[in-house]
Amino acid sequence: MSSAPFNFSAGPAMLPAEVMVQAQEEFRNWNHSGISVMEISHRDRAFMDMAAAAEQDLRDLMSIPDNYRVLFMHGGGRGQFSAVPQNIAGPDATVDYLHCGIWSDFAIREAQKYVAQVNVVGATVDTPQGRAISAPETWQRSSAPAYFHYCPNETVDGIALHDIPDVGDVPLVADMSSNILSEPLDVSRFGVIYAGAQKNIGPSGFAIAIVRDDLLGRAQGNTSTIMDYTVQAKDGSMYNTPNTFAWYLSGLVFQWLKRQGGVEAIGRMNHAKANKLYEYIDQSDFYSNPVHPNYRSIMNVPFLLADNRLDGEFLQQAAAAGLVGLKGHRFVGGMRASIYNAMPMAGVDALLDFMRDFEKAKG
Numbered sequence: 566m567s568s569a570p571f572n573f574s575a576g577p578a579m580l581p582a583e584v585m586v587q588a589q590e591e592f593r594n595w596n597h598s599g600i601s602v603m604e605i606s607h608r609d610r611a612f613m614d615m616a617a618a619a620e621q622d623l624r625d626l627m628s629i630p631d632n633y634r635v636l637f638m639h640g641g642g643r644g645q646f647s648a649v650p651q652n653i654a655g656p657d658a659t660v661d662y663l664h665c666g667i668w669s670d671f672a673i674r675e676a677q678k679y680v681a682q683v684n685v686v687g688a689t690v691d692t693p694q695g696r697a698i699s700a701p702e703t704w705q706r707s708s709a710p711a712y713f714h715y716c717p718n719e720t721v722d723g724i725a726l727h728d729i730p731d732v733g734d735v736p737l738v739a740d741m742s743s744n745i746l747s748e749p750l751d752v753s754r755f756g757v758i759y760a761g762a763q764k765n766i767g768p769s770g771f772a773i774a775i776v777r778d779d780l781l782g783r784a785q786g787n788t789s790t791i792m793d794y795t796v797q798a799k800d801g802s803m804y805n806t807p808n809t810f811a812w813y814l815s816g817l818v819f820q821w822l823k824r825q826g827g828v829e830a831i832g833r834m835n836h837a838k839a840n841k842l843y844e845y846i847d848q849s850d851f852y853s854n855p856v857h858p859n860y861r862s863i864m865n866v867p868f869l870l871a872d873n874r875l876d877g878e879f880l881q882q883a884a885a886a887g888l889v890g891l892k893g894h895r896f897v898g899g900m901r902a903s904i905y906n907a908m909p910m911a912g913v914d915a916l917l918d919f920m921r922d923f924e925k926a927k928g
């Protein structure tokens with residue numbers, strides 16, 4: 566391949582080219598030390614300064630209020646599926662979950678291990694205009710749940726809940742693994758926001774948890790210490806050795822995002838990228854998207870071919886044209902274009918050109 570392909574992988578996903586070049590340049594000589602950022606102590610002053618700057622950049626980007634702690638955790642997105650119930654609900658608690666898709670389902674099943682009652686308040690519904698999420702008025706919320714959990718961007722299904730649920734005083738918890746930093750967000754509406762890093766932030770295995778102060782100090786007694794929000798908050802996310810390389814690389818991505826104009830600018834770009842794809846898919850009889858227009862993800866755009874016997878050929882020819890990672894999740898089939906922050910408009914345009922040509926040849 567003469568030039569780099571456009572990588573539409575759902576995760577681990579592409580990182581900004583500029584960041585990768587910088588990381589490569591610094592790989593064996595970080596901060597003029599003559600050694601790699603991976604080979605120094607996390608207690609080293611230079612590392613601590615870098616770690617603090619990364620946190621501050623994230624705080625700036627998301628306008629995180631002072632009464633929230635930013636934790637750099639282990640175990641990716643799914644690590645938080647158990648961390649949340651263990652940290653902010655007692656074993657006798659009832660917790661509310663909205664079932665928006667596959668990741669919600671995994672989160673629910675994990676929570677069932679740690680609390681007495683997981684109440685599923687609502688789920689997706691199939692409508693004549695496509696798959697949607699049941700309306701808030703219909704949700705069967707419990708009277709005093711320890712928290713309300715939802716996934717605003719279901720990565721596999723391409724379903725998004727664009728309005729933040731109004732759950733009153735109940736702490737709202739969101740799995741933002743695939744949409745964190747994708748557009749402006751009012752963090753003050755949430756009790757906990759968490760995200761595995763490998764979609765919009767950095768390397769996999771790393772996770773960010775943004776936790777409101779008043780939810781600390783509630784962990785169940787048998788919570789694993791490295792997953793304990795209170796311990797990690799007290800120790801600056803360095804109770805044990807953090808993933809130093811992931812922290813560093815995430816910090817470079819935060820700096821890059823600031824240079825792009827922050828979440829306002831990237832959000833406009835993300836909506837423009839997604840709209841272009843959906844508009845083309847909607848006017849075509851050859852491609853379709855199964856999601857109701859009001860519930861479509863701006864990060865993950867699934868699409869089906871009218872004749873799924875052409876799927877293999879589509880993927881093969883796309884790859885030959887430098888468009889990789891387009892295969893849909895194994896649970897749902899079809900195609901999926903993941904267009905996270907790092908995907909430039911040029912990648913979307915190249916995909917659209919290919920889709921038009923393929924339709925012309927086969928449609």
Ligand SMILES: *Cc1c(COP(=O)(O)O)cnc(C)c1O
Pocket residue numbers: 576640641642643644668716718719720740741742743761762769770
């Ligand atoms: C990818 C993803 C996860 C799982 O992340 P891991 O780091 O693999 O555990 C969880 N939730 C959502 C919404 C995701 O997109």
